[in-house]
Amino acid sequence: MNEEREQIMMRVRRALSPIQERAALPRYDSEMVVQRAMLAGRDRVELLAERMQRVNGQLFTDVHALVAHLSAQGWKHGYCDPVLWPALAVHFQGFTVELEFDRTRVDDYAFGITRAAGAIAESGTIVLNDTTTSRRLAALTPWVHVAVVERATIFLDVPAAIAGLGPDRNVIWCTGPSKTADVEGILIEGVHGPGVQLALVV
Template sequence: MSDDRSRIFAAIREALQPLQSAGKASPYPDYEVGQLTSLPRLGAEESWQAFARNLAAVNGHAYEKIEECAAFLQEHGVTEGYCDPELIDRLREGLGSAFTLHPEFDRASLERYSFGITKASGIIVESGTIILKDRGTSNRLGALAPWVHVAVLTEEAPIFSTMSEALAELGDDPNVIWVTGPSKTADVEGILIEGVHGPGQQLCLHLS
């Protein structure tokens, strides 16, 4: 309500007037983003190795070969899933004939998809984070509802060393989501359980 708006702004100005007119309002602090980076997490390895280590620390899995990824899926008994149509051709051969890939996500048969494969819009090494942007993700539900999510990092997707670097490149996408490991909760007696609403297994496959 426009009335509420003017009331709120008037009340804020009234509250701050004594501070601001006395010149006592706190200045914006000067700082470097370097201090926000965890150097032990960043590590000294090559960036993909460091990313894989950090993803593993939050119980995620990083792979560089499609075959390894396929073995994981088979081991976990997930063979039917959703796949971003733009990735199907690249992945089909490597995955082998054991898998059924659906290029459409039908919300009416949610439970049919035991895995979802979509593109990653980038990764963050320091935190083991996978970046999903709305324009890069073919289907929000496909990347979230199935038990296993495979985020595919293609050649053109950026690899950010730190969170601060990734923050500076959020861009104009209306929905950017940083995924750091599988969905989880500790609401019941503080016991860690994975796979609450989102994936219970979070994978990242690096295509190069």
């Protein structure tokens, strides 16, 4: 195994040795990839709502509206992160909500409510990580994912979110529901992950 490592490293060094002057790392400002004009002066939550809508997600700031939406669609059985449940339980009358996620019954859960580590207003993205999000599967396998986002954790733009990745072993950005255009280029949502991506900002 180590032999192969040495072999590859030797070949890399040999390939690079004739290069007189190696390409320098460019100095650039990643501000250039930010759509600053669009962001300037905007409220982060409003902007996040707008940008989520653009990628077919939906943001709620009012828990009643969220519950009414779930109820109207007939999504009455789901999972909720036990840390969130004490504050939410009172609103979910008439729902069946489990606080343990059972991976042998993934099809039983219409929705999964988990905590997000943050969001990115510019791109309409929800940020999940292993420390904050109770179960990777609960945020992925139900048809509806509800991410509970704390207002203070919303990044304005993508470079800021990169700078704020933090020490977590696993961070995932979710920009809208799972989608494909593999069949004749037609957009279909809900391939392997949620077909509906919602956020509740608190």
